[in-house]
Amino acid sequence: MKMMKPKGKKSAYICFSQEFRNNYKNENPDDKSTFAELSKTCGQMWKTMSDEDKKKYFDMSSLDKERYVKDMENCVFDEKDNEKLKKKKKRRATKDPNEPKRPWSAYFYFCDEHRKDVREQNPEFKLTDVAKALGKMWSECTEKHIYEEKSLKAKEVYKKELEEYLTTEPNTKKLKLGENSSNSHSHYSENESD
Numbered sequence: 001m002k003m004m005k006p007k008g009k010k011s012a013y014i015c016f017s018q019e020f021r022n023n024y025k026n027e028n029p030d031d032k033s034t035f036a037e038l039s040k041t042c043g044q045m046w047k048t049m050s051d052e053d054k055k056k057y058f059d060m061s062s063l064d065k066e067r068y069v070k071d072m073e074n075c076v077f078d079e080k081d082n083e084k085l086k087k088k089k090k091r092r093a094t095k096d097p098n099e100p101k102r103p104w105s106a107y108f109y110f111c112d113e114h115r116k117d118v119r120e121q122n123p124e125f126k127l128t129d130v131a132k133a134l135g136k137m138w139s140e141c142t143e144k145h146i147y148e149e150k151s152l153k154a155k156e157v158y159k160k161e162l163e164e165y166l167t168t169e170p171n172t173k174k175l176k177l178g179e180n181s182s183n184s185h186s187h188y189s190e191n192e193s194d
Contacts, residue, residue: 006071010064012057016049017042019057024128045131047104048111053127100161103154106147110138113147 010018020042024031046054104112111134118133119125125133138144 006068006075009068010061012054012061013046015060015064016046016054016057020045020128023126027126027128041131041135044107044111045127048108048115048134049127050115098165100158100165103158104151106144106151107138109147109150110134110141110144 017039021038024033024038114134114137115130118130118137122129122133141147
């Protein structure tokens with residue numbers, strides 16, 4: 001008897017985003033924010049969260065991975081399904097751990113500097129409340145140039161590190177800087193918006 005493939009394992013980010021969306025909808029039932037708008041807010045929050053705050057979601061991801069492994073062991077696939085799974089695995093490229101990390105935007109530097117203060121002043125705030133407060137503070141910030149300078153410096157460092165990486169790393173797909181690619185996270189773009 002053929003069984004359906006189990007639901008895929010969730011990453012820590014997916015665990016966080018599902019919780020974020022559920023909490024947001026429960027707390028703001030009349031809000032008409034689109035999925036894209038909520039995803040953008042969720043992504044910004046994730047990028048600026050501390051490792052300590054993310055730990056809960058990595059633990060949730062580990063539990064879900066255990067569930068997935070157990071479900072896969074109990075699954076029976078026919079040859080056609082096995083071929084599909086092999087092709088799918090081949091398509092997914094793994095990110096090189098030596099590849100330089102993309103630089104933060106000015107907004108992320110701002111959030112990183114002010115998040116702790118917002119939490120200390122408002123210990124009852126949930127993650128969504130902290131994000132809203134930081135967003136409001138950013139929109140009212142008169143010293144954005146300080147964070148924009150940090151971001152520009154980080155971009156310059158990133159560009160140099162990426163150039164070095166692309167010329168020295170063996171066995172990697174090497175992209176020319178500035179070349180358009182569907183794998184846009186692998187190279188630096190001058191047109192990147194903050």
